[in-house]
Amino acid sequence: xxxTDVAIVGAGPAGLSAAIKAASFGADVIILERDKWLGGQLxxxxxxxxxxxxxxxxxxxxxxxxxxxxxxxKMENVQIMLETPALGYYEDNILTAYSPQGKMLKIKPNTLxxxxxxMEKMIxxxxxxxxxxxxxxxxxxxxxxxxxxxxENVLMIGAGNIGLIVSYQLVQAGVDVxxxxxxxxxxxxxxxxxxxxxxxxxxxxxxxxxIKALGKEQVQGAVVAQIDEKWQPVKxxxxxxxxxxxxxxxxxxxxxxxxxxxxxxxxxxxxxxxYVPILNEDLETTVPGIxxxxxxxxxxxxxxxxxxxxxxxxxxxxKVGYEVPKEEFIKARKGLESLRAGPVSQHIRKGLSxxxx
Amino acid sequence: xxxxxxxxxxxxxxxxxxxxxxGRTLEGQEGEPxxxxxxxxxxxxxxxxxxxxxxxxxxxxxxxxxxxxMVVNGRPNVRVCVTxxxxxxxxxxxxxxxxxxxxx
Numbered sequence: 001x002x003x004t005d006v007a008i009v010g011a012g013p014a015g016l017s018a019a020i021k022a023a024s025f026g027a028d029v030i031i032l033e034r035d036k037w038l039g040g041q042l043x044x045x046x047x048x049x050x051x052x053x054x055x056x057x058x059x060x061x062x063x064x065x066x067x068x069x070x071x072x073x074k075m076e077n078v079q080i081m082l083e084t085p086a087l088g089y090y091e092d093n094i095l096t097a098y099s100p101q102g103k104m105l106k107i108k109p110n111t112l113x114x115x116x117x118x119m120e121k122m123i124x125x126x127x128x129x130x131x132x133x134x135x136x137x138x139x140x141x142x143x144x145x146x147x148x149x150x151x152e153n154v155l156m157i158g159a160g161n162i163g164l165i166v167s168y169q170l171v172q173a174g175v176d177v178x179x180x181x182x183x184x185x186x187x188x189x190x191x192x193x194x195x196x197x198x199x200x201x202x203x204x205x206x207x208x209x210x211i212k213a214l215g216k217e218q219v220q221g222a223v224v225a226q227i228d229e230k231w232q233p234v235k236x237x238x239x240x241x242x243x244x245x246x247x248x249x250x251x252x253x254x255x256x257x258x259x260x261x262x263x264x265x266x267x268x269x270x271x272x273x274x275y276v277p278i279l280n281e282d283l284e285t286t287v288p289g290i291x292x293x294x295x296x297x298x299x300x301x302x303x304x305x306x307x308x309x310x311x312x313x314x315x316x317x318x319k320v321g322y323e324v325p326k327e328e329f330i331k332a333r334k335g336l337e338s339l340r341a342g343p344v345s346q347h348i349r350k351g352l353s354x355x356x357x
Numbered sequence: 358x359x360x361x362x363x364x365x366x367x368x369x370x371x372x373x374x375x376x377x378x379x380g381r382t383l384e385g386q387e388g389e390p391x392x393x394x395x396x397x398x399x400x401x402x403x404x405x406x407x408x409x410x411x412x413x414x415x416x417x418x419x420x421x422x423x424x425x426x427m428v429v430n431g432r433p434n435v436r437v438c439v440t441x442x443x444x445x446x447x448x449x450x451x452x453x454x455x456x457x458x459x460x461x
Binding site for chain 1: 358422439441
């Protein structure tokens with residue numbers, strides 16, 4: 001059995017920044033990651049990040065993953081276990097995992113940080129299960145990590161940041177984007193991304209939704225219509241797009257199965273993307289010693305995940321007895337506060353106000 | 358189809374391997390997910406749903422959604438979106454929920 005001060009599940013931006021922080025105060029850290037690389041979804045982010053210099057603004061996501069990996073490599077008190085999915089956490093404080101050699105591992109951590117991330121949402125429409133319909137993140141992975149394009153022409157559903165960015169990346173990969181369809185009256189993503197795709201001539205249809213996908217064995221087209229304020233299709237506005245790919249960018253849901261299984265108190269929050277854990281100001285769940293950072297605590301983006309990682313890294317190290325200056329906590333909390341200050345984050349603030357204890 | 362020119366990404370050359378899909382011999386790159394190699398070969402239907410027999414393809418790419426379960430080297434329910442391709446792999450469609458080849 002392995003023993004450690006801090007075990008971290010998930011090696012995305014939240015998990016890695018938590019590991020670096022906790023280890024910097026002297027804590028022993030084990031990171032468990034189901035994929036075979038560090039960085040989680042950062043590895044497919046070919047665009048530069050925004051925000052402040054402290055959180056890697058101006059650097060592409062793929063390069064941020066490498067910065068984290070280099071930093072962790074220098075730390076002797078961090079053990080990284082790739083291709084090792086965590087399986088469960090039990091009453092006797094044992095975390096189980098599955099090793100790449102096919103062995104069951106038992107780890108006894110003093111504290112635990114879940115940084116398990118999120119998965120893509122689906123929306124209901126006729127034929128929404130046809131091959132050729134992808135989550136936007138899946139398309140990003142296929143193109144930017146494995147160098148394979150999903151098809152020749154794409155209809156993008158959702159004009160949030162992911163929909164806009166992936167549309168741009170599709171064009172970079174030589175794929176035609178027919179249109180971006182957005183059910184809301186306004187574009188949800190940043191103007192800088194929206195402007196980029198508009199400059200390339202891609203129409204963004206607000207107040208529109210997909211009605212059905214066409215095709216028998218795989219996508220051969222899509223029907224899109226304008227929708228009214230009750231989200232019902234407006235008569236005689238339906239039009240057909242000749243596409244072989246439909247890309248869904250309609251939001252994410254936190255991956256909280258392990259938190260649920262660990263006995264943490266979970267509630268539903270529309271604003272934060274689904275079921276989320278109740279957390280205190282250190283991002284500790286209702287089970288003492290279990291912390292949550294990143295999208296698993298509510299859907300935001302990579303920069304807030306990095307700062308939440310810092311905060312939980314500090315809190316976990318302190319919990320096991322290492323000295324952590326007060327200023328570290330203040331800095332992380334202030335960082336999150338300023339990230340969430342803008343009008344775009346209104347729903348996040350509302351969601352968080354309901355689940356913080 | 359593979360991306361040839363990309364403004365940001367550079368592709369690292371990987372070893373080309375051969376594998377079979379439903380008896381057809383295909384080529385892919387060693388270590389890429391099986392689903393990426395199939396995609397590159399134009400194969401988008403990865404399974405049929407157990408009850409209504411509806412075609413299913415690549416959806417989440419992170420091993421979460423179960424849309425891409427196939428039989429790999431005789432083993433059913435393999436998530437081909439996260440399983441690396443290797444030389445000589447035998448990839449097949451799965452019947453229903455899949456059968457294990459167990460001796461009675």
